[in-house]
Amino acid sequence: MHLAEQTTLIDTREAELHVSQLLEAVKRRNPGEFEFHQAVQEVLTSLVPVVAQKPAYAAHAVLERLVEPDRLLSFRVPWQDDAGRIRVNRGFRVQFSNAIGPYKGGLRFHPTVNASIVKFLGFEQIFKNTLTGQPIGGGKGGADFDPKGKSDFEIMRFCQSFMTELSKHIGPDTDVPAGDIGVGAREIGYLFGQYKKLAGAYEAGVLTGKDIGYGGSLGRKEATGYGAVYFVEEMLQHAGSGFRGSTVVVSGSGNVSIYAMEKAMQLGAKVVACSDSGGFVYHKEGLVLETIKRLKEVEGRRIADYVEAHPEALYVEGCDGIWTIPCEIALPCATQNEIGKTAAEALVLGGVRAIGEGANMPSTLEAIEVFQRSGVLFAPAKAANAGGVSVSALEMAQNSARLSWTMEEVDGRLQAIMHDIYRSCTEAAEAYGTPGNLVAGANIAGFVQVADAMIAQGI
Numbered sequence: 001m002h003l004a005e006q007t008t009l010i011d012t013r014e015a016e017l018h019v020s021q022l023l024e025a026v027k028r029r030n031p032g033e034f035e036f037h038q039a040v041q042e043v044l045t046s047l048v049p050v051v052a053q054k055p056a057y058a059a060h061a062v063l064e065r066l067v068e069p070d071r072l073l074s075f076r077v078p079w080q081d082d083a084g085r086i087r088v089n090r091g092f093r094v095q096f097s098n099a100i101g102p103y104k105g106g107l108r109f110h111p112t113v114n115a116s117i118v119k120f121l122g123f124e125q126i127f128k129n130t131l132t133g134q135p136i137g138g139g140k141g142g143a144d145f146d147p148k149g150k151s152d153f154e155i156m157r158f159c160q161s162f163m164t165e166l167s168k169h170i171g172p173d174t175d176v177p178a179g180d181i182g183v184g185a186r187e188i189g190y191l192f193g194q195y196k197k198l199a200g201a202y203e204a205g206v207l208t209g210k211d212i213g214y215g216g217s218l219g220r221k222e223a224t225g226y227g228a229v230y231f232v233e234e235m236l237q238h239a240g241s242g243f244r245g246s247t248v249v250v251s252g253s254g255n256v257s258i259y260a261m262e263k264a265m266q267l268g269a270k271v272v273a274c275s276d277s278g279g280f281v282y283h284k285e286g287l288v289l290e291t292i293k294r295l296k297e298v299e300g301r302r303i304a305d306y307v308e309a310h311p312e313a314l315y316v317e318g319c320d321g322i323w324t325i326p327c328e329i330a331l332p333c334a335t336q337n338e339i340g341k342t343a344a345e346a347l348v349l350g351g352v353r354a355i356g357e358g359a360n361m362p363s364t365l366e367a368i369e370v371f372q373r374s375g376v377l378f379a380p381a382k383a384a385n386a387g388g389v390s391v392s393a394l395e396m397a398q399n400s401a402r403l404s405w406t407m408e409e410v411d412g413r414l415q416a417i418m419h420d421i422y423r424s425c426t427e428a429a430e431a432y433g434t435p436g437n438l439v440a441g442a443n444i445a446g447f448v449q450v451a452d453a454m455i456a457q458g459i
């Protein structure tokens with residue numbers, strides 16, 4: 001019999017054993033990479049019923065192949081600071097899976113970046129990108145470079161050195177990086193300039209998140225935050241409510257947070273708190289977004305300075321306290337594992353009804369358990385924050401067609417994509433016996449298409 005046609009059902013206990021043995025092997029083979037272990041555990045656990053019902057996946061060792069990236073690149077990034085000193089950082093690119101399209105995923109510049117961080121992000125990206133319904137594979141990268149306190153020229157020299165190596169491994173049909181923490185339109189501009197010089201050609205589709213004037217897409221800047229709010233609104237509406245009239249807490253004050261706050265406010269919510277890595281501001285009457293945009297997008301200042309313009313607001317040092325503020329909707333949009341068990345319990349105590357993960361893996365496994373046990377609606381990152389990469393894929397499409405769509409066109413497509421993702425997640429959760437569990441639904445819906453493509457393409 002053809003392997004792909006194998007139909008005998010595996011016992012659920014057998015599937016559980018298969019998954020737990022694989023998870024142990026992942027931990028053994030990737031020692032100390034705790035974020036990667038966590039991301040793999042969340043996905044594999046959800047896939048038990050799929051493995052039990054579709055034995056072809058086990059027969060083709062699909063899971064074993066998926067947890068091992070196609071390749072992990074690690075490279076030296078030497079650059080010169082303004083004082084003339086030579087500095088050396090470490091750059092990474094993980095190319096996880098190109099089963100359904102070129103590797104696609106952001107670059108993160110932050111001192112905490114290491115192999116575990118890029119691998120967890122790249123692994124998540126495989127399933128998220130599949131959920132978008134667009135032909136993009138999973139990748140991610142970055143460097144342990146801290147852009148904080150660096151001049152524009154230092155950032156430019158760093159980006160040029162980083163791209164000098166990265167350019168050997170990317171291309172519009174090979175691997176298409178974009179932004180993430182610490183990488184916005186300015187960094188993408190410097191990276192693109194260096195790539196263009198090295199390639200000797202104007203390959204607009206090699207990077208996304210470009211400025212509008214040279215091949216960027218309208219709506220990309222807003223896409224992750226807007227998309228997360230569209231997804232949560234749909235989840236809430238199915239439960240008979242919505243953002244209108246709700247009190248919302250959002251962590252972070254970067255790209256994802258700002259546009260999540262903007263869309264939540266447009267839908268009639270009151271956003272009362274946001275943060276940065278130093279602390280959080282609480283403005284009971286509702287945050288003034290123009291002040292946050294000025295501080296963060298124009299002046300590059302700390303969120304602590306918000307109270308200069310709004311003395312009635314409160315600034316608190318440290319980030320964890322933000323989750324003790326009573327709210328109906330919480331949107332973690334800063335970084336991984338920012339909500340642990342205690343913070344999740346505080347949110348439940350404060351009356352939270354819905355969580356929408358704008359950041360990647362912002363809730364620990366224990367926190368997710370608290371939310372699910374307490375009946376809190378939970379929109380997992382892979383689904384909720386997929387709007388950013390979706391509009392990146394629309395940017396690639398516009399670049400290939402040498403066209404620029406209007407904001408209305410892009411936003412309309414984004415809304416349709418988020419609606420479709422919500423539908424695929426709920427349908428997959430239902431089909432595999434966990435109705436309403438969007439964590440399982442997102443993992444299963446993302447997995448099945450990649451797995452089938454892997455089988456079709458052979459080993």
Ligand SMILES: NC(=O)C1=CN([C@@H]2O[C@H](COP(=O)(O)OP(=O)(O)OC[C@H]3O[C@@H](n4cnc5c(N)ncnc54)[C@H](O)[C@@H]3O)[C@@H](O)[C@H]2O)C=CC1
Nearest residue numbers: 180181182224252253254255256276277319334359360388
């Ligand atoms: N930019 C994008 O299109 C997408 C980003 N994401 C994820 O969203 C999250 C945020 O990314 P961006 O907004 O792009 O980055 P960003 O660099 O624009 O903003 C990050 C924000 O988080 C804050 N922050 C960092 N560590 C923190 C901590 N421990 N506590 C509180 N705040 C902290 C920073 O001060 C900053 O305000 C990340 O998890 C990223 O992987 C996910 C999908 C797409």
Ligand SMILES: O=C(O)CCC(=O)C(=O)O
Nearest residue numbers: 105106178180388389392
């Ligand atoms: O726009 C992209 O290609 C990637 C965005 C991203 O890094 C993410 O979805 O986490």
